[in-house]
Amino acid sequence: MDIKVVPKGDGIAVAEMVGDLNLLCAADVRARLATAVGDGQRHLVVDLGQVDFIDSSGLGALISGLKSARQAGGDLRIARPGEQARVVLKLTTLDRVLRPYESVEDALEGF
Amino acid sequence: MRSKASDNRPVAEVSATLPATAEHLDRVYATLSQFWTELERSHPAPPDGVWRAYFDTAVGEIVTNIIRYAYASTAAGGEMSMAIQGYQDRVEATFRDRGGPYTGAPITDARLPLDSLDVIELPEGGWGLALTLAAVDRLSYTRDADVNYWHFMKKL
Numbered sequence: 001m002d003i004k005v006v007p008k009g010d011g012i013a014v015a016e017m018v019g020d021l022n023l024l025c026a027a028d029v030r031a032r033l034a035t036a037v038g039d040g041q042r043h044l045v046v047d048l049g050q051v052d053f054i055d056s057s058g059l060g061a062l063i064s065g066l067k068s069a070r071q072a073g074g075d076l077r078i079a080r081p082g083e084q085a086r087v088v089l090k091l092t093t094l095d096r097v098l099r100p101y102e103s104v105e106d107a108l109e110g111f
Numbered sequence: 112m113r114s115k116a117s118d119n120r121p122v123a124e125v126s127a128t129l130p131a132t133a134e135h136l137d138r139v140y141a142t143l144s145q146f147w148t149e150l151e152r153s154h155p156a157p158p159d160g161v162w163r164a165y166f167d168t169a170v171g172e173i174v175t176n177i178i179r180y181a182y183a184s185t186a187a188g189g190e191m192s193m194a195i196q197g198y199q200d201r202v203e204a205t206f207r208d209r210g211g212p213y214t215g216a217p218i219t220d221a222r223l224p225l226d227s228l229d230v231i232e233l234p235e236g237g238w239g240l241a242l243t244l245a246a247v248d249r250l251s252y253t254r255d256a257d258v259n260y261w262h263f264m265k266k267l
Contacts, residue, residue: 020136020137020140022133022136022171022175023133023136023175023178023179024133024134024136052140053140053167053171055168055171055172055175055239056172056175056236056238056239056242057175057236059238060235060236060238061235063233063234063235064235066230066233067230067231067233067235070230070231071231083160083161083164084164084167084168086164087161087164087165087168087246088168088242091165091168091242091245091246092223092238092241092242092245093223096228097228097230097233
């Protein structure tokens with residue numbers, strides 16, 4: 001998993017992820033999102049457009065990022081989830097709090 | 112891997128034995144991908160991408176469970192075997208490992224830990240088995256002669 005946090009100004013950043021969001025990288029993703037929030041990027045968009053697979057460990061990392069962002073007065077949004085990621089969000093009903101956005105631009109709107 | 116035409120025999124199957132470590136998860140996904148390619152060739156009405164996503168999710172969770180818990184007390188980890196079989200009306204997966212026994216609550220009791228929509232109270236773990244249970248039609252766990260067996264089935 002490669003993760004790049006791209007600041008967009010005004011406390012907004014896009015976390016671009018490439019690869020599988022699973023047990024192997026979940027701790028790193030969790031730390032990167034926490035660092036971004038700690039650095040003042042409290043409005044985060046996680047771009048899943050290039051993520052093929054998410055497991056519950058990866059989901060835990062996203063939940064951790066969401067909680068960090070909310071506690072800092074911001075939010076974390078999911079953009080461009082693939083089929084498998086949508087299934088995970090639906091089965092866990094987490095799509096109620098991590099609503100998928102069709103594009104990064106859509107997710108950024110209103111931040 | 113081989114393909115067969117009979118209704119009561121698998122039309123596609125694949126198996127692999129690999130180290131039960133997070134570093135080898137890509138081999139699990141590759142094995143799955145190999146299976147879908149074979150099923151696409153041999154099944155008259157192979158499942159679509161969404162159906163496969165449910166099955167893939169269950170595979171990922173069981174393997175993660177083995178890595179995280181069965182071999183949790185063994186620094187060197189261990190091996191696991193996976194076998195996936197596609198039939199006319201279902202796909203089945205079986206996983207074997209020689210790690211410690213599963214000691215959690217009965218798997219059919221697994222529930223999603225989403226009690227409220229209060230984000231701050233959301234648990235960051237504990238989703239795996241409930242997610243698996245929700246993704247497939249039947250899930251079972253048995254232990255025999257120091258071997259753990261996880262098995263699930265999803266109807267086509």
